[in-house]
Amino acid sequence: MNIAYPEQNFQTPEATVAGFIGLLQGGFENPENRKGTVRFAVPEHPHLGFRARFADTLLIDRPESDYDADTEMVFPIKTLERMFREFEFLDWRSPDILGTMKITGDLGLAFVVGLSCLRPSNWTQARLRKAERxxxxxxxxxxxxxxxxxxxxxxxxxxxxxxxxxxxxxxxxxxxxxxxxxxxxxxxxxxxxxxxxxxxxxxxxxxxxxxxxxxxxxxxxxxxxxxxxxxxxxxxxxxxxxxxxxxxxxxxxxxxxxxxxxxxxxxxxxxxxxxxxxxxxxxxxxxxxxxxxxxxxxxxxxxxxxxxxxxxxxxxxxxxxxxxxxxxxxxxxxxxxxxxxxxxxxxxxxxxxxxxxxxxxxxxxxxxxxxxx
Ligand SMILES: [Fe+2]
Structure with missing residues (x-):
């Protein structure tokens, strides 16, 4: 594993969501300068929902009042936990991941966010470097x-x-x-x-x-x-x-x-x-x-x-x-x-x-x- 996520990162819902936000921000890139706002909801823990805005980086906050969003993404906490355990090989498209979420609005933004959570294993990185050489x-x-x-x-x-x-x-x-x-x-x-x-x-x-x-x-x-x-x-x-x-x-x-x-x-x-x-x-x-x-x-x-x-x-x-x-x-x-x-x-x-x-x-x-x- 190229990044160590200690077990405590997903032992509480708060830690899981905080860690998920870290994954999103760490992997986010926006070369085409897309603009947009995504509302994330965690149905079991409504207070952990957050807003993500596309800029050079991914800006995260939790506004007090309601706001407009281009995309709504609803993730059960179990799906977020799974991302930590499996981000090196998780396939977003598989029905047992995609089927647990609800995504509405601009799917293009959801796609960029989804990819931002992934990370290559050390083995994968080494393999690609070797091919490059x-x-x-x-x-x-x-x-x-x-x-x-x-x-x-x-x-x-x-x-x-x-x-x-x-x-x-x-x-x-x-x-x-x-x-x-x-x-x-x-x-x-x-x-x-x-x-x-x-x-x-x-x-x-x-x-x-x-x-x-x-x-x-x-x-x-x-x-x-x-x-x-x-x-x-x-x-x-x-x-x-x-x-x-x-x-x-x-x-x-x-x-x-x-x-x-x-x-x-x-x-x-x-x-x-x-x-x-x-x-x-x-x-x-x-x-x-x-x-x-x-x-x-x-x-x-x-x-x-x-x-x-x-x-x-x-x-x-x-x-x-x-x-x-x-x-x-x-x-x-x-x-x-x-x-x-x-x-x-x-x-x-x-x-x-x-x-x-x-x-x-x-x-x-x-x-x-x-x-x-
Ligand atoms: Fe291929």
Missing amino acids: LHRAKGYRDLTQIPRLHQPSQMQLLKAMEDSLPVIITGLEPDPPCRDWTLQRLMDRYADVVVCVRSDDQHLTLREFVEDMSKFDANPELVMSEGLFKPYTEGSALPVEMWDDFGPVFFSREDFIPPQLWFGSVRTDIPATHLHRDPLTGFLFQIMGKKRLDLYSADQADSLYPLKAYNNYQRCWFKPEAPDYDIYPDARNAKCISVELIPGELLVQPAGWFHQVYTLDSPTMSVSYFWRY
């Missing part, structure tokens, strides 16, 4: 192409991973082949399997999910505006029933953390996943539709403005799809390599590479594995 030494920022390896041996792949070099693997012949999937074949085999949408507590059978997807495709504005459905699983757990058909290659299942599913109907003109980097090596199988990834070597962190508050993965303030060089001037120096994945191909992306993902077709499906080591 290695990429600098190898001059990866000047790479213009990622190698495609046709049916490489495990040794060839291990060598690329040791060099922290991304590779696209072609010619994979798992059984069943991973390139021949269609929506129909998926439904024939898995219609009754339950999938979940990561940012929601919905659990749907694949049949229901696909039906909702078609509703979305028919009328995306309506479905989105009514907040009914976000038709993308966003890396939720791959249902166990599907593991055998989409198993890992080159290494055994125990060498990876449980697989994630990226399935659904998404817009192709905006990133499906925003610019970020992961501290683990990722294996991304493309199953349906094409995907494009824009990769930046780890040593370009200074040009991409990564958030200082993060845990499992590190997002960036800079948005390549809508670049603001007045706020992020060093981003002009950033160099990216674009790679396109087609069904049946596997991208092995070593830890620390920044990446932004676009789906080029909809529906889309990928399965990803993170290597444990």
Whole structure:
């Protein structure tokens, strides 16, 4: 743990809320100079509620009289306690966190506040620093192409991973082949399997999910505006029933953390996943539709403005799809390599590479594995 939070920090509700405020203020950044006011309420302890105002820092107080707020966030005290214990790996989007809170008003402010609570572990920080040193030494920022390896041996792949070099693997012949999937074949085999949408507590059978997807495709504005459905699983757990058909290659299942599913109907003109980097090596199988990834070597962190508050993965303030060089001037120096994945191909992306993902077709499906080591 990079910051020691002694047990007494969450032994009383007062200490828990004071510590939570400390976490928020310590992780808060506001490069885009957003303005706004958030009202925090702790339902079991109304006197511990507070106001947070966005400025260069996060200004906290408890006004005597009522005030206007852009965002209301209601947190049970148990959720706040959990943040102290788990801020190094907590996933805000998981239903057992998000589902306990009530958030209304400007969700953008709530999102910034939510991220401010996170902290990387010492291990994560060390892993990213190591990737930065290695990429600098190898001059990866000047790479213009990622190698495609046709049916490489495990040794060839291990060598690329040791060099922290991304590779696209072609010619994979798992059984069943991973390139021949269609929506129909998926439904024939898995219609009754339950999938979940990561940012929601919905659990749907694949049949229901696909039906909702078609509703979305028919009328995306309506479905989105009514907040009914976000038709993308966003890396939720791959249902166990599907593991055998989409198993890992080159290494055994125990060498990876449980697989994630990226399935659904998404817009192709905006990133499906925003610019970020992961501290683990990722294996991304493309199953349906094409995907494009824009990769930046780890040593370009200074040009991409990564958030200082993060845990499992590190997002960036800079948005390549809508670049603001007045706020992020060093981003002009950033160099990216674009790679396109087609069904049946596997991208092995070593830890620390920044990446932004676009789906080029909809529906889309990928399965990803993170290597444990
Ligand atoms: Fe990632």
